[in-house]
Amino acid sequence: MNRPRLDDRLADLEADGYLIDASQEDANQLYLSGFTGPDPFLTLYADGEVHVLVSGLEYGRATAEATADTVERHADYGYEYGGREARNDMYAEFVRDKGVDSVSMPPRGPVGTADALRDRGIDVAVDTDDRLREVRAVKTDEEIDAIREAQRANEAAMRAAEELIAGADVAGEDAEVGDAEPGVLLHEGEPLTSERVAEEIEVTLLRHGCALDETIVAGGAQAADPHDRGSGPLRANEAIIVDIFPRSKATKYNADMTRTFCVGEPSEALREWYELTGRALDAALDAVEPGATGEDVHAAACEVYEEAGEPTFRTDPETETGFIHSTGHGIGLDVHESPRLANGGEALEPGHVITVEPGLYDPEVGGVRIEDLVVVTEDGHENLTDYPIRFAAE
16 A cells, blocks of 8 residues: 555545445455455544454454554454444444544445444545545556566466367368357367356466456457357357456456457458557557556547547447447456546556557447556556467467
């Protein structure tokens, strides 16, 4: 955690402290406390110190793991099991015990906790700007190394997926393999499905200390929907989008990468789209530097597509085909966080880790997306992705 940056961003809040009531699933909570508590717990930041309040069940682990100045348990305030009002009394006592009479809470903090503290005489304001999210956007060297490590696992998973796709046979006109139709990819005599490739990805990630709840392996018309996870048999001569966004089980930091593959002969339109998307990626990467805005990077990708006559949201906000999403997003403890590479995107700073992922989509053609992961540096950017860009799966 970058405490000087945190102090700077919270300095103008008219509150004595910053309070979070959430579990580790809330990235702000994980960032501030450093503790992987599965149940909601309190973290208070006041006078440059982090204070954590957990149940007795989690106390031992919290004292060992939390990056906090103090760790206390419910029993320290005469509570362990009781009703809601007694729990809220404990929360108020914990806050006041740190010399705090007013707190700011993130915009997604529990209303019940905020109201309970107000009822007990503690002023609560909502941090509508979500300043902690802004603090998290700029990564320390340690955080960048954690993302880099997750990306190495990501690349191993992408390699496993590509090899599975590249090694597939193609069902011919006289195919008699189950329900396989001509053109369907076959693995060990069975149709190769999106689910089978996703399984290979997940198993590989587990072996590299990472996991993910879901991934994208979408071919043909499914690839024309950027967030279609993909299902069923994959086919030759169609684009197959593989988008993997794993999370390290140890550090909790995410990575993200997309490649598009094809087995066989893609259509002329798909070939043109792939070449165009590679150019859009290069143009967007060239625009990544400190002081440039997320909108600048997005515009660089859009211009490549627009000059080729392809629609984008920038020129046609109602288009359902073409480049129909932003150029990228920040990544860290959340797989989607600040900054945004889109219209209105903010200025880039050294330490921002962002994805750059242009793409084109049309159900009549399919979909193509290529995504790299980069960190903004003092004089430009460093690409954290070390995986080849190629259409023909190898």
